[in-house]
Amino acid sequence: MSGRAVDLPPVAKISPFYDPRVRGFVYQGLLVLALGILIYGAASNAIANMQARNIPTNFDFWNKTSGFDINFTLIPYSAQSTFGDAFWVGLLNTLLVAAIGVFFATILGFIVGVARLSPNWIVARMATIYVESLRNVPLLLQLLFWYNAILKPLPGVRDSIVIPGLSGKPFAFLNNRGLVLPQPVFGAEFDLVLAAFGLACLLAAGFWFYARKIQRETGRRLPSGWAGLALVIGLPAIAYFAAGSPLTLDYPVLRGFNFSGGARVLPELVALLLGLILYTATFIAEIVRAGIQSVARGQSEAALALGLSGGQVLRLVVIPQAMRVITPPLTNQFLNLTKNSTLAVFIGYPDLVQVFAGSVLNITGAAVQIIAVTMAVYLVISLLTSLAMSFYMRLTATVER
Amino acid sequence: MADARSVAYVRTQAAPVLPPPALSDGALGWLRANLFSGPFSAIFTVLAVAFIAWVAPGLIRYLFIDAVWTANDGASCRSPEVGACWAYIGQKLPFFMYGSYPREWVWRVNMTLVVGAALIVWLLAPKAPAKQIGAFLFFVVYPLLGFILLSGWEKIGLPKIDTDVWGGVFVSLLVSAVGIVVSLPGGVLLAMGRRSTLPVVRIASVIFIEFVRGVPLITVLFMANFMLPLFLPENWTPDRLLRPLVGVSLFASAYMAEVVRGGLQAMPKGQFEGAMALGLGYGRLMRLVVLPQALTKVIPGIVNTFIGLFKDTTLVAVVGIYDFLRAVDTARLDPVWAGPNISTTGYIFAALFYFIFCFGMSRYSQYMERSLAKDRLR
Structure with a gap:
């Protein structure tokens, strides 16, 4: 633009009314003012209302005795424990459900996603029917169905459905009070098995690096996957039997009206x-389906032309590229699962919302503090997950020229 | 790497010639290609057929052959041999539809539903005329009309009906309709705020959107239910139904904002620059040039948000609202009918209802996606 002087008419001075920068400041000032008034009004109303209704305005309740029991806890808890302990019980129960759910949902989701793309007509059709029918029905309805229509009408404790074990002894019992499974009892020598497992993992990793080096130098492929699998399973198994089978199962036995x-x-x-x-x-x-379809056809054709086998094409070419598309929405689904676990409140599983935002809120009445803490927990989980995700994305980002 | 022959992993001889394909067309060819293309495929086919043969007959017997179609109470549905109890659905249908809304005034609900359906068809049909008028009616006039019809206005002879007796399908539809009517403009405003050059506006929008999207809907509903009355002056007590409506609207707006933002980000810069060069200000630039194009681009995403919102309306039961699912879940405890078959039948019926709505919407979204893509192909 510059360089040659042109006789432009002098720019008229803009009136501040039309100056975008001035306007920007005014708009932002108005927004801050409006939000400030809103927050101040809400806060002062809340304090006045809470004092008028005798609602606690601090966290003193945290260390008081709760006085209610919870029927499923991962840490020691009784009616003599504090409200703070109840919070931790709820949080751990939520995390337990989230962890188990994420694990199995991922496996099932990958299987079904691949099945939808299967060349086998009937397999693809069944996968489609499963996906379309279940995702168009609210989760809450499904939970109520499983709980009220399937699990509650099961027989009582004394008429439990017996699931026989390999030795003919009853292995597990299914009744309307849940599933009773044998409990594993770990002997003192079990540490040896764990140590063997750790060693096997290290050895497998070492062998994998060595195999990669060999492949880069000579093109010869060593069976690193199978060798690693054999190590990770075999070594702990040898250690287990060498240590004299330190793992025993405590079988449930029906005594009177309950199991011991x-x-x-x-x-x-x-x-x-x-x-x-x-x-x-x-x-x-x-x-998963969208991710696999996003990999251009030419990629797998080129891989086949290079002489890779069908499995290698999938493992070395298609999946690594599909994963880059799959990962961000996948972590979103993990978060959704964690947030959806709050529906536990409808069927009475003691998760964070049921215990803390339910029982504790009803007893103490400290609505503002409790809901704020509950929301903060989910926000922190979301934040940590998205941080981990962006770290992973940076690791696997394509190197563009 | 000078000569390909010196590298270990390059083939030095031609691969053996493969035999010609055996069968490639006709019914047998289709079976071979689609069901028995290899040993694994054949195993899966056999397993799948066995699974269908195991499940389907029992399901058909339960739903149709053994089902009870007419009965006056639950006695004939309690025997373990019979299947679904459709007679119970027929008896309870008014309760499922309207909750405890007074029966003589049910026409008010029906009229609201019919007008709403007509307006939605007007808005969604791809070639309908005068959509601006339709949108104005749906977003401005219809909420007023619906409010007057449903809750009543003594002056024109419609007695007030308290929200305590509202329930059933109509409340589910009401919650979703309010969610839609508020979340579209709300989402557009939030998305524009998030893309704004003014830092305060941007930060406020980002905080709101990320906060709401980071927490479960149930906690938002709890907040609306327990905290909204505390935040308002002492003598204002917001209606029992209004509180979850506020919660659902805020929640849906945050999700809608992210969908709209996707559309705004996909707009080429030239559209903004062209509009500015024509001398349009920010308001007219957005209203006349950017938003119409950006919103059309994300119609599938908008419809998907509606599907999610519709399924999420079931959660308002947590703060004591009698939506459709809660009506079904309460009716099954009626001692006249109660029985294991009744629970299952009720859930199957509710599942069918939600499935038809959600599946229909998702088909519409796929149809729009295709016809929008057609637009871009020349």
């Missing part, structure tokens, strides 16, 4: 997991 021994899985937990896994898997399946 074994571990009981609540029907609420079973229903919640079934619903969450089956529902989330449909969304993961769609993501």
